[in-house]
Amino acid sequence: MEKTEFSEYMSFESLQLLREKNPAWRLLTAQQAPFITAFLYQKFIAENNRQIAEHELVVSLDSYINILKLGQDENFLARSAHEYLDIWTDDSHGWLRKFYPTGQDEPYFDITSQAQKAIEWLLSLKQQTFIGTESRLITVFELLHQIVERSETNPELRLAELERRKAEIDQEITRVKSGQVNLLDDTQIKERFWQAATMAREILADFRAVEQNFRDLDRSMREQIAVWDKGKGKLLASVFQEQDGISHSEQGKSFAAFWRFLMSSSSQNDFDNTLNKVLQLKPVRELSVSQNIRSIDNDWVESGSHVQETIAELSQQLRRYVDESFLEEERRIHQIVREIEGKALSVRNNPPKEWNIEIDGISPDISLPLDRPLFSPPQHPKIMDDSVVAGTEDISADALFSQVYVDKEKLKAQIAFMLQSKNELTLSQIIVRYPLELGLSELITYLVIASESNQASFFSDSSEEVFWSDDEGKGHVARIPKVLFKRA
Secondary structure, three states: OOHHHHHHOOOHHHHHHHHHHHHHHHHOOOOHHHHHHHHHHHHHHHOOOOOOOOOHHHHHHHHHHHHHHOOOOOOOOOOOOOHHHHHHOOOOOOEEEOOOOOOOOOOEEEOHHHHHHHHHHHHOOOOOOOOHHHHHHHHHHHHHHHHHHHHOHHHHHHHHHHHHHHHHHHHHHHHHHOOOOOOHHHHHHHHHHHHHHHHHHHHHHHHHHHHHHHHHHHHHHHHHHOOOOHHHHHHHHHHHHHHHHHHHHHHHHHHHHHHHHHHOOOHHHHHHHHHHHHOHHOOOOOOOOOOOHHHHHHHHHHHHHHEEEEEEHHHHHHHHHHHHHHHHHHHHHHHHHHHHHHHHHHHHOOOOOOOOOOOOOOOOOOOHHHOOOOOOOOOOOOOOOOOOOOOOOOOOOOHHHOOOOOOHHHHHHHHHHHOOOOOOEEEHHHHHHHOOOOOOOHHHHHHHHHHHHHOOOEEEEEEEEEEEEEEOEEEEEEEEEEEEOOOO
């Protein structure tokens, strides 16, 4: 915004209207703001839940209310959980969004982007041990340098800048070879880590705002279709133009670029490796690092998928309109047929004179050449006149009892039990704790479970060995790609 726009936005009248209409401001000034923000933070933001079923949310809210009411008077939090949820989702509050997912008959809830903004602002009030001014200043300088470098159209100036950077890199290489290595001190490491963690959490908060923007566009398209009274061709042209506008808008381009970068396997591996190295540093381990930061990339993917689902609703709305138009045409055809039947009944006993009508048949006779089946010669059965006698062969029935059954749910329970005490563990560690009783079949079942689980990852560049013994005491060893299970 320009200075004049800020002045207009921060005027008394504008702020007065913002206080009355903005859900974030209403949440901060609500009488029960501590109760509301604490519950919404625990259920949606801290656990990164994008949708919670009504019965689950009611149970959690009832339990939370009962805990807070201990030692309080009877008028404290006197409403029921259902009443609070209804209040938080109405238009005068707007802190929760109530919706029905596809194929579900039970309502689900999600926190709105405005409510999350208010909670994120409260989180920013937490007093930090230090303020990371250096890292933010470096980020500003790097962003400005990127703007200048990537917007320069003069090849000579661009080459001069690249040569300057090359000279700096060569000087750095020379200093490192001579043993002069400039390392970050503990304060600088902590400062940069807090800056990166803050920006990572802000990206999660931005997802709900981006999703809400796309949902507003979807709502405007629904309203446009509902009141459309012109031809279908003009409406389809308008819808396609709106979809192109969404994908080519600044919001759409930014999200598409972010999603491509996030879904790149090389980017995911680079992020995981870099984050693991950072978390192993001693200054970072001294900080009280949240467990959420360890799986922040998975939270990004889950949140981004919800945005993709919202975008998909735009094309579904187009298909729904075409289907509804087809049903309207079908109802019109049925109406015309009923009118014909009514007129036929009215003249059944009093037909018009000198009027005849003939039809060749009550249904069309359609014969397509390619519908004719190919010729198949008839097969004549051979009936043998042999007598059947009881067999005398002594065949072992051991093969009927040698089948191996692997209990898949039991293996899943073993993995979940070990993940209760550890954040992550490999398949070889699980097998050490629970040796393979059924040999190779049980090992393959473990691999199938890993391929079907979102908590498991395969690392083809590294391998691990698994040992087991059969019923005869003979040892076996198998070399498999490294499989890592993570706690959800």
